Amino acid sequence: MDRVKQLDLSQLSVREANQYLHQELPGSGIGCVEILNPDGSHSIAAGLDCDAQIDIRGHAGYFIAGMNQRASVTVHGNVGWSVGENIMSGTVRVKGHASESAGASGRGGLVVIEGDASSRCGISMKGCDIVVGGSVGHFSAFMAQAGTLVVCGDAGPNLGDSLYEATIYVRGRVHSLGADAQEEPMQPADRDRVSRLLAAAEIGCDAGEFHRIASARTLYHWNADARQEY
Amino acid sequence: MCGIVGLLAKTNATRSQLGSLVTPMLVCMGTRGSDSAGLAFFLDPLDAPQRRFGLFCRNRGFDWQTLLDEFRQGTGGDGAIQAVTNHATVISSITPADFKAWLQRTYSDVHLISVGRAIEMYKDEGPPGELAERFRFTGRSGTHAVGHTRMATESAVSPAHAHPYTAGEDFCLVHNGSLSNPYSVRRKLERRGITFETDNDTEAGCRFLEWRMREGDTLEQAIETSFSELDGFFTFLMATADRMVLVRDAFACKPAVVAETDAYVAVASEFRSLAPLPGIKSARVFEPAPQQIYSWTV
Incomplete structure (x- = not known):
C-alpha cells in the first residue's frame, strides 16, 4: 500500500481524476495519491469508497471529498464551500481554512479543519465528528442531528440554532447561541469525548477548557400556546 | 448565481498589466453566469474639468x-x-x-453608462470571453477594475441590466445576490428626484449608496446604513476613483474570496478565478467576514 500515484490537474480534468479514484484506484495496490495543481477546482476526490490516502496539494474549491467513505483526504491549503459534505466514514482534513458548510450533513467519519471554518460549519450533521482548530462562523451546527462539533477557537452568532441531538464543544468565546441551544455542565464523559476527538484530529488542546452546548429540546414539540410567537 | 471579480494594482508593473490579469479572472467566472458581463476600469484621473463619458x-x-x-x-x-x-x-x-x-x-x-474622471466602462449581453475579445480587455491598463458575470434571476437580460451599475461620478458596483426590497428603496429615492434606468434590484442598491454619499456620508457610513435599509443577500464590490470596497450581508451566503500580495489585491466569487494570478501561491488568501467593510486604496 505504499505505492504513490500523482494526478496533475493542470493536465487532467477533475472528472478524469475522479474516474481514476473511483474505478482504477480500488484494488490497484496504490495506497497514496497526490493531486497537484488543484487551483480551486470543485468536487476533487468526491465520492471515494476505498482505503487510500489522498493529498491535494494547494487550495481547492467546493465539495472536496464529499460523500467520502473510508478514504483519508488531506487538503494542503484552503477549501471553498461544503468540504466533506455528507461524509460517511474516513477522514477529511484541511490544513488551511474552510469556507461555508464544512462537513454539512455528514453521517460518519471525521472532518478536521486545522484553520478556521466559516459560517454554517456542520449544518445538519447527522453523526460525523468535526474538529476545527480555529474558529467557526455564524449558524454553525444549525439543525445538527447527531455527532460532535469541537471548536478550539471562538464560535460566531447563532451557534447550534434549532439543534437536535448533536453536541457542540467550544473552547473560546461563543458570540451567541441560536434558538433552543443551551450551555450545559461538562461531565467526565464529555472531557473523554473531546480528548478522544482532539487526539484523532492531532490538535493539541486541553479538553478541560471546553464548554458543552446541546439542545434544550423545547422545539421538539409543537406548542399550541405559543401563538406562533417564537 | 453571478460572478464578481476585482483587481487593484499596487505597483506600476501591475497597473500596466491590469487588463491581462483581470480578463482571465472574469472569463473564469463565466461559469457562474454568462448571459451578460461587464468590466469597469479605473484609470489615472483626468485633470479637471475634463471627464470621461x-x-x-x-x-x-x-x-x-x-x-x-x-x-x-x-x-x-x-x-x-x-x-x-x-x-x-x-x-x-x-x-x-x-x-x-x-x-x-x-x-x-x-x-x-458612466461618468467620471477615472472610470471607463464596458458591459453588454453575452459571455465574458466574447466581451473580452470584442472590447480588447487584455490590452487595457489602469489602477483597478471591477467586473461581473451575470445569471439573471430577477429582471430581464439586457445591456442596461448588465453590471457594473454606476451612479453619480466615478462610482460603480457589482452585485452577487438579490435584494428583496428594491422597490421600496426605489420609491424612497424617486421621491427625492432620483431617476432609474432599469427595474433591476442592484440599481436600487447602487443608487441608494450613491445618494447617501451625496448627502454627506462616507462610503463606509453609506454601507452601514444599507445594512438596515437593504433587505436581501449581497456581496457588493464597489469602486471609486481611488478605492475598491467589498462587503457581504449578515448571512454571507453569497461567496467571496480575497487574495493580497505586494503587487495586488484581488477579489473573486471563487478561488478558481484567482488561481492563475502571479504569486498566488504565497498570497494572503482569506474569506471576507459578514458585514465587515474591506477597503483598499490605490
Whole structure:
C-alpha cells in the first residue's frame, strides 16, 4: 500500500481524476495519491469508497471529498464551500481554512479543519465528528442531528440554532447561541469525548477548557400556546 | 448565481498589466453566469474639468466619429473619442448635465453608462470571453477594475441590466445576490428626484449608496446604513476613483474570496478565478467576514 500515484490537474480534468479514484484506484495496490495543481477546482476526490490516502496539494474549491467513505483526504491549503459534505466514514482534513458548510450533513467519519471554518460549519450533521482548530462562523451546527462539533477557537452568532441531538464543544468565546441551544455542565464523559476527538484530529488542546452546548429540546414539540410567537 | 471579480494594482508593473490579469479572472467566472458581463476600469484621473463619458449603443457598427463631430458642433465643446465597436468614451470638459441633455436631444439610441474622471466602462449581453475579445480587455491598463458575470434571476437580460451599475461620478458596483426590497428603496429615492434606468434590484442598491454619499456620508457610513435599509443577500464590490470596497450581508451566503500580495489585491466569487494570478501561491488568501467593510486604496 505504499505505492504513490500523482494526478496533475493542470493536465487532467477533475472528472478524469475522479474516474481514476473511483474505478482504477480500488484494488490497484496504490495506497497514496497526490493531486497537484488543484487551483480551486470543485468536487476533487468526491465520492471515494476505498482505503487510500489522498493529498491535494494547494487550495481547492467546493465539495472536496464529499460523500467520502473510508478514504483519508488531506487538503494542503484552503477549501471553498461544503468540504466533506455528507461524509460517511474516513477522514477529511484541511490544513488551511474552510469556507461555508464544512462537513454539512455528514453521517460518519471525521472532518478536521486545522484553520478556521466559516459560517454554517456542520449544518445538519447527522453523526460525523468535526474538529476545527480555529474558529467557526455564524449558524454553525444549525439543525445538527447527531455527532460532535469541537471548536478550539471562538464560535460566531447563532451557534447550534434549532439543534437536535448533536453536541457542540467550544473552547473560546461563543458570540451567541441560536434558538433552543443551551450551555450545559461538562461531565467526565464529555472531557473523554473531546480528548478522544482532539487526539484523532492531532490538535493539541486541553479538553478541560471546553464548554458543552446541546439542545434544550423545547422545539421538539409543537406548542399550541405559543401563538406562533417564537 | 453571478460572478464578481476585482483587481487593484499596487505597483506600476501591475497597473500596466491590469487588463491581462483581470480578463482571465472574469472569463473564469463565466461559469457562474454568462448571459451578460461587464468590466469597469479605473484609470489615472483626468485633470479637471475634463471627464470621461462612457457611451453604449446596441448597434455594433455605430458611427462614433459622426457622433463626436455632432457633439462638437452641437455644444461648441471640446472632445476626443476612443471607440471600440458599440462602446465609446468621450473625453470632454463639458458638464455631465450638459452632456446628458445634448445626448438625449441628439441620439435616443446611445446611452450614457458612466461618468467620471477615472472610470471607463464596458458591459453588454453575452459571455465574458466574447466581451473580452470584442472590447480588447487584455490590452487595457489602469489602477483597478471591477467586473461581473451575470445569471439573471430577477429582471430581464439586457445591456442596461448588465453590471457594473454606476451612479453619480466615478462610482460603480457589482452585485452577487438579490435584494428583496428594491422597490421600496426605489420609491424612497424617486421621491427625492432620483431617476432609474432599469427595474433591476442592484440599481436600487447602487443608487441608494450613491445618494447617501451625496448627502454627506462616507462610503463606509453609506454601507452601514444599507445594512438596515437593504433587505436581501449581497456581496457588493464597489469602486471609486481611488478605492475598491467589498462587503457581504449578515448571512454571507453569497461567496467571496480575497487574495493580497505586494503587487495586488484581488477579489473573486471563487478561488478558481484567482488561481492563475502571479504569486498566488504565497498570497494572503482569506474569506471576507459578514458585514465587515474591506477597503483598499490605490
